[in-house]
Amino acid sequence: MSELIRAEDLSVRFKARGGATARAVDGVELTVRKGEIVALVGESGCGKTSLARSLLGLVQPAQGVIRFEGEPLPTTAKGLKAYRRQAQLVLQDPTGALNPRHSVYEAVAEGLRIHKVPGDERELVADALSRAGLRPPERYFLAFPHELSGGQRQRVVIAGALALQPKLLIADEPVASLDASVRGEILALLLKLRQDLDLAALVVTHDLGLAWNIADRVAVMYLGRLVEVGPVEEVLTAPKHPYTQALLSVLSETPEEPLAGSSISTGPIVLSGEPPDPTRIPSGCRFHPRCPLVAAGLPEEMERRCRTEDVPILSGGQDTQVACHVAAARQPTS
Amino acid sequence: MSALLELRDLTIDYRSRRGLVPAVRGVNLTLEAGQTLGMAGESGCGKSTLAMSVLRLLPKTAVIGGEVLLDGEDVRTMSWGRLRAVRWAGASVVFQGAMHALNPVLRVGDQLAEPITLHGGAGAKSSSPADVERAVGELLERVGLPRRHAKAYPHELSGGQKQRVMIAMALACGPRLVIADEPTTALDVMVQAQVLKLLAELVSESGIGLMMISHDLSVLAQTCQRLAVMYAGRMVELGPSAQVMHEPAHPYSKALAAAFPTVGDPASRMAPQGLPGDPPDPTNLPGGCPFHPRCPVSTVECESTDVLLRQADPGHQAACIRIEEVAGEPV
Numbered sequence A: 001m002s003e004l005i006r007a008e009d010l011s012v013r014f015k016a017r018g019g020a021t022a023r024a025v026d027g028v029e030l031t032v033r034k035g036e037i038v039a040l041v042g043e044s045g046c047g048k049t050s051l052a053r054s055l056l057g058l059v060q061p062a063q064g065v066i067r068f069e070g071e072p073l074p075t076t077a078k079g080l081k082a083y084r085r086q087a088q089l090v091l092q093d094p095t096g097a098l099n100p101r102h103s104v105y106e107a108v109a110e111g112l113r114i115h116k117v118p119g120d121e122r123e124l125v126a127d128a129l130s131r132a133g134l135r136p137p138e139r140y141f142l143a144f145p146h147e148l149s150g151g152q153r154q155r156v157v158i159a160g161a162l163a164l165q166p167k168l169l170i171a172d173e174p175v176a177s178l179d180a181s182v183r184g185e186i187l188a189l190l191l192k193l194r195q196d197l198d199l200a201a202l203v204v205t206h207d208l209g210l211a212w213n214i215a216d217r218v219a220v221m222y223l224g225r226l227v228e229v230g231p232v233e234e235v236l237t238a239p240k241h242p243y244t245q246a247l248l249s250v251l252s253e254t255p256e257e258p259l260a261g262s263s264i265s266t267g268p269i270v271l272s273g274e275p276p277d278p279t280r281i282p283s284g285c286r287f288h289p290r291c292p293l294v295a296a297g298l299p300e301e302m303e304r305r306c307r308t309e310d311v312p313i314l315s316g317g318q319d320t321q322v323a324c325h326v327a328a329a330r331q332p333t334s
Numbered sequence B: 001m002s003a004l005l006e007l008r009d010l011t012i013d014y015r016s017r018r019g020l021v022p023a024v025r026g027v028n029l030t031l032e033a034g035q036t037l038g039m040a041g042e043s044g045c046g047k048s049t050l051a052m053s054v055l056r057l058l059p060k061t062a063v064i065g066g067e068v069l070l071d072g073e074d075v076r077t078m079s080w081g082r083l084r085a086v087r088w089a090g091a092s093v094v095f096q097g098a099m100h101a102l103n104p105v106l107r108v109g110d111q112l113a114e115p116i117t118l119h120g121g122a123g124a125k126s127s128s129p130a131d132v133e134r135a136v137g138e139l140l141e142r143v144g145l146p147r148r149h150a151k152a153y154p155h156e157l158s159g160g161q162k163q164r165v166m167i168a169m170a171l172a173c174g175p176r177l178v179i180a181d182e183p184t185t186a187l188d189v190m191v192q193a194q195v196l197k198l199l200a201e202l203v204s205e206s207g208i209g210l211m212m213i214s215h216d217l218s219v220l221a222q223t224c225q226r227l228a229v230m231y232a233g234r235m236v237e238l239g240p241s242a243q244v245m246h247e248p249a250h251p252y253s254k255a256l257a258a259a260f261p262t263v264g265d266p267a268s269r270m271a272p273q274g275l276p277g278d279p280p281d282p283t284n285l286p287g288g289c290p291f292h293p294r295c296p297v298s299t300v301e302c303e304s305t306d307v308l309l310r311q312a313d314p315g316h317q318a319a320c321i322r323i324e325e326v327a328g329e330p331v
């Protein structure tokens, strides 16, 4: 698998209330290869959507470069329009993404018209609908969004993206608004598209079960940075970063069970406090004010590093990587 | 002694332009003080309708049959005065999407003060402003928020904080039963864990009864002793959480449990599980077992037999004629 999209030292900043600067994305390196499904997880406000939008060229990075197939993203309006045909966005709420007055046919054909895709429009629409699991496609042509179930609507949105034959889907919480029974079907569809079309996907979610269900790799984000990246099997069954460990611990319904591969066996680690503020990123390791290891007491020298020394930025490559002084000290090789 | 909450043959139909919409079709249920019960099922199966009926909060178009007993007293025939008292001090509801229902122009503390002033409670000695203010502060602390948040407007709080305020509101007058409708949907994992932990602590500290509604079985299993699964207005399974989650006796519960994978379980790795077919239309329910058009193990008999709850294990029931075979295999 070769590299499809790569973010290099990417930062996204917003002007927040009172003139402060919110460092929503604050130095991220991440690669998605052709045909690969990467899950981007982390709590609300950690910068997932900002990162996803910058990958699509929808927000201008304050710093860093995004390369698609090796080339930096175009900066002209025309260049960006061409790029967005290859990298498509699927949003959480299918109802909001569809125009209630447009039929399913029009919803899917719109993108084809905007990008002046050559070929028989009817055939292209039908093909995209049936790939998205709406079969026979003709039956849905004249239906309006309110006549469809939530899952069917999300399929229409996905069909609209597929019609343009993209190489990358960026899906922001694609199943969060769908019912349990529909969720699995949409996720299975993403897996099938990867298999049939070698479609890569970056799936933004705070659902770790979703990552387990479909992703090859997972990137865990905390306050604008990636804190742990690696193959799903490794990161989700033997998490090394205290934040990832906490996220996973609150999922288990049997609190007594220790997490495989971790030193923690004391039940769910419910981090107190709200997601931290990107206008005031703590010094040292940005997780230190909430870190359970610091709270439990670390050797003096290590605690000093946690409080004052920033953790090096992960390269976002294929091997498992952890942004934590303690984890790094345990594994001097990584 | 009568149970804290008892539903007897509860039926609820909505009158609408499409005719009668049967939303709840014969539910029997008991909840004792200190017990926790989770209600699961997909969108439209009747969870919120059932919850609202407990406090007679349904719209006028709703036609209710059967009995809703709070401490043995039928909610359906209570006088308005009695009902108002019961709504705060007897039982209270944290509504679905309620965090959006906070009044945007009123400070959080003032919104919490209102029921305390009107109905007493939250340990307020009197309805004097100083006593009420102290009670509001204690209430906020009880749900893990600093007292100073009393001065905040809703838009200054995060989703998780607003949801805590809603829980504080429900607790204001010391109810004995709390019904929480999707209390953590739309919150992220860590905040969800905080809210669930809070609810669990409230139950164990004050012995209230808790009925929690969610479409996510795993969320319910974390907090509740028993789980009920609803499909098309009926309860199709009821039993201890761990059993319903890991050894479901009804094919629908099985599909629901499989939809939320256990991280680390090799069986669900790269294998998302869905349930084909559309959710049932309450105005046009199939005959026989209502799940039969989507059931992977249905037989000809299922198309004509109206299946009621039957025992799977002691304390564990399911409405399926193939209960033995289904219950035999784990998820």
Ligand SMILES: Nc1ncnc2c1ncn2[C@@H]1O[C@H](COP(=O)(O)OP(=O)(O)OP(=O)(O)O)[C@@H](O)[C@H]1O
Pocket: A014, A015, A016, A022, A023, A024, A042, A043, A044, A045, A046, A047, A048, A049, A050, A051, A206, A278, B188
């Ligand atoms: N347009 C904007 N102006 C100012 N601040 C913004 C803007 N967009 C995002 N932010 C801030 O940047 C941070 C990251 O937001 P982002 O939407 O990327 O988070 P997220 O991880 O997608 O969260 P969620 O899970 O809630 O969707 C937040 O603190 C948010 O308040």
Ligand SMILES: Nc1ncnc2c1ncn2[C@@H]1O[C@H](COP(=O)(O)OP(=O)(O)OP(=O)(O)O)[C@@H](O)[C@H]1O
Pocket: B014, B015, B016, B021, B022, B023, B041, B042, B043, B044, B045, B046, B047, B048, B049, B050, B059, B061, B096, B215, B282
């Ligand atoms: N006021 C109403 N008039 C007519 N039908 C209604 C009304 N309220 C609800 N219904 C119908 O009753 C059924 C049950 O609705 P209810 O809101 O109880 O479902 P729910 O299980 O809470 O779903 P969700 O998970 O989406 O909240 C649905 O088919 C719904 O369309």
Ligand code: SF4
Pocket: A241, A242, A243, A285, A286, A287, A288, A291, A292, A293, A294, A306, A311, A323, A324, A325, A326, A327
């Ligand atoms: S570097 Fe220190 S504070 Fe940061 S996650 Fe590791 S142990 Fe915690």
Ligand code: SF4
Pocket: B250, B251, B252, B289, B290, B291, B292, B293, B295, B296, B297, B298, B299, B302, B307, B319, B320, B321, B322, B323
């Ligand atoms: S009664 Fe028949 S159709 Fe209904 S759940 Fe059981 S096997 Fe399936």
Ligand SMILES: [Mg+2]
Pocket: A048, A049, A050, A172
């Ligand atoms: Mg987001």
Ligand SMILES: [Mg+2]
Pocket: B047, B048, B049, B096, B181
């Ligand atoms: Mg509801």
